[in-house]
Amino acid sequence: MALQVGDRAPEFTLPRVGGGAVSLSAYRGGSVVLIFLRYLG
Amino acid sequence: MAQLRRHHADLRAAGGEVLLVCFDTRERAERYAQEQNLSFPLLLDPERRVYRAYGLEQGPLWRFLMPRVVLGALRMMENGRRVQRPQEDPLQLGGDFVVDPAGLLALAHPCQDPADRPSPAAIMAAVASSQVTTIGGDSDGQATTDARLR
Numbered sequence: 591m592a593l594q595v596g597d598r599a600p601e602f603t604l605p606r607v608g609g610g611a612v613s614l615s616a617y618r619g620g621s622v623v624l625i626f627l628r629y630l631g
Numbered sequence: 632m633a634q635l636r637r638h639h640a641d642l643r644a645a646g647g648e649v650l651l652v653c654f655d656t657r658e659r660a661e662r663y664a665q666e667q668n669l670s671f672p673l674l675l676d677p678e679r680r681v682y683r684a685y686g687l688e689q690g691p692l693w694r695f696l697m698p699r700v701v702l703g704a705l706r707m708m709e710n711g712r713r714v715q716r717p718q719e720d721p722l723q724l725g726g727d728f729v730v731d732p733a734g735l736l737a738l739a740h741p742c743q744d745p746a747d748r749p750s751p752a753a754i755m756a757a758v759a760s761s762q763v764t765t766i767g768g769d770s771d772g773q774a775t776t777d778a779r780l781r
Contacts, residue, residue: 592686593739599730600684604652604674607664612650612672614730620646621737621758623635624728626687627653628745630663 599624634751638758639670645762646732648672654679654723679723686741689722727754731761 593600599622603613614622635649642649649671653660657675664673676682727749729738738757740749 592741593728593736595736595739597736597739599728599734599736600681601734602676602681602684604676604681605657607657607660607673607675612674614650615734617646617648617730618734619732620648621642621732621761622647622730623642623649623754623758624685624730625635625649625651626682626685626725626727627651628723628725628742630653630655630659 635754636670638755642758647758650674652676652681654682682723682726685726685728687724687726688741689724729754729757729761737761 599614601614603611606612614624639649651669651671652674653663654676655663656677660673660675663669679687724742724745725748726741727738728736728740731737737760738749738754742748
């Protein structure tokens with residue numbers, strides 16, 4: 591079942607270029623634009 | 632991307648962020664971030680666990696041969712840009728999402744084919760409405776958000 595508007599965004603923690611890791615929940619209280627790339631270019 | 636860059640400062644000031652996720656190798660991603668002088672965090676998901684969690688699947692091959700996809704690639708080449716080969720899986724599709732301040736999706740756009748992406752205006756409109764909803768949508772909040780969009 592595809593995600594719909596109003597669904598809870600799946601939480602994640604991923605390594606970040608430049609070091610460290612980023613969790614989605616770290617931005618609770620602010621809006622996040624999440625862009626999944628197909629390729630870099 | 633250029634339009635998102637313009638709104639990035641406002642988004643950050645409001646406690647938000649633009650997060651880019653890729654499934655390339657760390658080396659390629661580091662090179663890309665440097666070349667593009669990226670101001671957004673670029674996250675690595677080589678196993679594509681988060682891609683799958685957001686329902687981003689591999690598209691069927693025929694979608695990559697559709698005229699608008701091929702034309703888009705030709706236009707990129709015309710503009711002097713290289714069409715890069717996706718690193719490991721040419722069939723993986725991308726997607727764009729807006730998460731509101733409460734952690735709920737305000738926009739969910741899994742791409743149906745490689746040329747299918749929402750406009751930056753649609754993304755920023757979803758950001759603005761998510762903030763207004765959370766703030767309570769009073770007239771001042773609305774005016775601020777409208778100003779931000781311009």
